[in-house]
Amino acid sequence: MSRALLSYRIGAIVRHVVSTARERARAALTAEILESARGQLATVGAAALSLRAVARDLGLASSALYRYFASRDELLTALIIEGYDAIGAAAEAADVPTAQPRTRWHAICAAVRAWALAHPHEYALLYGSPVPGYAAPQDTVAAAGRVGTALGRVLGDAARAGVLPPAEHRRTSLVTPAAAEALGGEHPDLDDAVRARALLTWSSVYGLISFELFGHFAGVVTDLDAFFTEQVGELADLLGL
Amino acid sequence: MSRALLSYRIGAIVRHVVSTARERARAALTAEILESARGQLATVGAAALSLRAVARDLGLASSALYRYFASRDELLTALIIEGYDAIGAAAEAADVPTAQPRTRWHAICAAVRAWALAHPHEYALLYGSPVPGYAAPQDTVAAAGRVGTALGRVLGDAARAGVLPPAEHRRTSLVTPAAAEALGGEHPDLDDAVRARALLTWSSVYGLISFELFGHFAGVVTDLDAFFTEQVGELADLLGL
DNA sequence: CGCTCGACGAGAGCGGTGCTCTCGTTCTGG
DNA sequence: CCAGAACGAGAGCACCGCTCTCGTCGAGCG
Structure with a gap:
């Protein structure tokens, strides 16, 4: 199939x-x-x-x-891949590699949110509940990583520029070697704790966008735009950018 | 209807x-x-x-x-309310009001994650993509706030105990008065920035759980249990607990 | 106490869905 | 040139949500 x-x-x-x-x-x-x-x-x-x-x-x-x-699922799979490609392209287009890491982080997050607000159904298809008995084929995972990789580049560049706080080395790793490669690659300032924190911040951005899009912030947050940028700034602090 | x-x-x-x-x-x-x-x-x-x-x-x-x-939607609505009640009850049951705020934060987050892992489809119904043309009736929003209120209690108690960092007052508020009431109520150490940060951490926890449950951490994180508790700790740091 | 009206469950039916199978046609590579 | 593959149409299957009608049964009122 x-x-x-x-x-x-x-x-x-x-x-x-x-x-x-x-x-x-x-x-x-x-x-x-x-x-x-x-x-x-x-x-x-x-x-x-x-x-x-x-x-x-x-x-x-x-x-x-x-x-x-x-099957219908296969058509959906093709749409999912298209969606991951589109949101990944939006993230990459927003990134200015010469800018400050924190600026880049803000730009990418804003671009991802803008794409999600412009394509709510597609976003829900990508990051919402998986459809019925649908298991994401392996084809999708490659395309899915594009946004994460864009953020990973910022992290790696920040580490090379020396803006990140020194890493706290530890024995057991929580991040897969493959994921570590996408999240900045080899660098002394980028150990497992920093990379795990990067995953946290990325999933936090996803949480913010999803809550907004799925209505969980309705009647809770007054200015969604300002709220998002402020919280993305908090996450940048947490990440050390 | x-x-x-x-x-x-x-x-x-x-x-x-x-x-x-x-x-x-x-x-x-x-x-x-x-x-x-x-x-x-x-x-x-x-x-x-x-x-x-x-x-x-x-x-x-x-x-x-x-x-x-x-209609089918109405049956789903009833199930959604049941679900919010169940996950809210799980959060409340895990809270020990006499414990340290940080301990309580960890306990509630762990309980919510445990409930989500035990009831993946229900969790997806509550926090995943909204179903087809389905708009959540007003009936659900009351039940939906229970987990957030539980976390808000911890925040309020922490403020009263004086463990939170001093608030940075500002003019325009990003958080609705109603939401502010649920997030600790009146307290000098609890201004808008702190409450907004609480919303951030809560949606971050949601992001972590959703990524795990919807498969976005597959092949990325090695030990999901350890990863979750560590990141929840990071969020507690960010929150000042 | 008896009657009336509402609640109830069954059944048939409508238009929709994903998917399968068959059948005639049309293009293509050997 | 021709066998076989690719193609599109059509009928059909089992399922879906939802509506309507009809006979029944119970509960409250006079």
């Missing part, structure tokens, strides 16, 4: 450069399906996304869609 | 103490419906919760359920 998705992602590009008419038609229709699904996701949300509605939108029989996506 | 729910919640209790047989039967069946729905929620999740399955489970026609809950 991941076959079809894979062929969508790399598809005719890898196979051979001279694509046949059929392959081009397939790629085009796949893109159209995704576009329609993306529109439906943005308007009615993931739970109400209907294969039949997509088919109607494109003037196709519903059964025809199954030539392109083996 | 909120009539039926209301009558379920207060129902015969308020009307008159001497309940008729019909009222008792109604209350009993309502409880059975909720119990079956709770079971289904725990096993298949909210998105796959089916009124017809509940009816089958109870040996009823599906249409009969509509005498008790006007």
Whole structure:
């Protein structure tokens, strides 16, 4: 079932450069399906996304869609990957590598929040409750790490610039080697405690955005914009940026 | 449509103490419906919760359920209120008012996480993406504040005990008066900045739990238990407990 | 005490869903 | 040129939430 998705992602590009008419038609229709699904996701949300509605939108029989996506879950998976890519790109676009680490941290967090507010349903699909019995395929985890990696770059640069407080070395590590690599890589000022703190701050930003988006701050916080930037500043303090 | 729910919640209790047989039967069946729905929620999740399955489970026609809950959303609302009550009760049960504020903070956070891990689908229903076009009725917000209020009590007690750092007073408030009341009430050491920080830490705990539960820490964090307690400690530092 | 009206549960049915299977067509690589 | 794969349409299955009707039964009122 991941076959079809894979062929969508790399598809005719890898196979051979001279694509046949059929392959081009397939790629085009796949893109159209995704576009329609993306529109439906943005308007009615993931739970109400209907294969039949997509088919109607494109003037196709519903059964025809199954030539392109083996199931509704697979279509959702493609949308999830697109979403992670989009929010990751937003984070990267907001990052100015020459700026101060703290400025960069603020910029990335603001960009992620802005993307979430602009695409609430997509954000919910990425970071909200996983859908029914849906288990995120391995394909998604690579794309998912893009925002974290952007923040990790800031952390690594800050460590190299020497703005981080000295690390408190300890024996057992709480962070996976792979994750440590994404979170700044090798550096004496970046030990496990600092990296774990980076994960905390990142998940805290996610908590702030989710609470705001899912309505848990309604009637609690007066100025959501000011509140967010202030708390992101607090997290920067905690991180040592 | 909120009539039926209301009558379920207060129902015969308020009307008159001497309940008729019909009222008792109604209350009993309502409880059975909720119990079956709770079971289904725990096993298949909210998105796959089916009124017809509940009816089958109870040996009823599906249409009969509509005498008790006007819609699937209303049944979900009742489950959400139950969930908020349960996680609030877990938080309150874990709190030992005579202990140190920091100890209480740790205990409450651990209890909330434990409840979330034990009831993942319920937690997702409460704090994950809102379901389809579902807008949380006002009934839920009261129950939702219970965990926050428990944490607010710790904050207030800490302020009265004088363990909090002095507050930095400012003009414009980011926290609603109602929320400020729940977050420790009146106290000179508890100004808006401290209360906002309390909201930050609470949403951070939510972020930590959600990332863990929704799989965003898979392959990133090695020891989730140890990681959580350590980061909760970091948040206590940030809060000044 | 009897009657009336409301609550109740069953059943059929509507329009919707994801998904499967079959069948004729159309393109493509050998 | 032609066999076989890819394709789209259509019918159909089992399920969903929800509505409507209809017969029944109980509870409160006169």
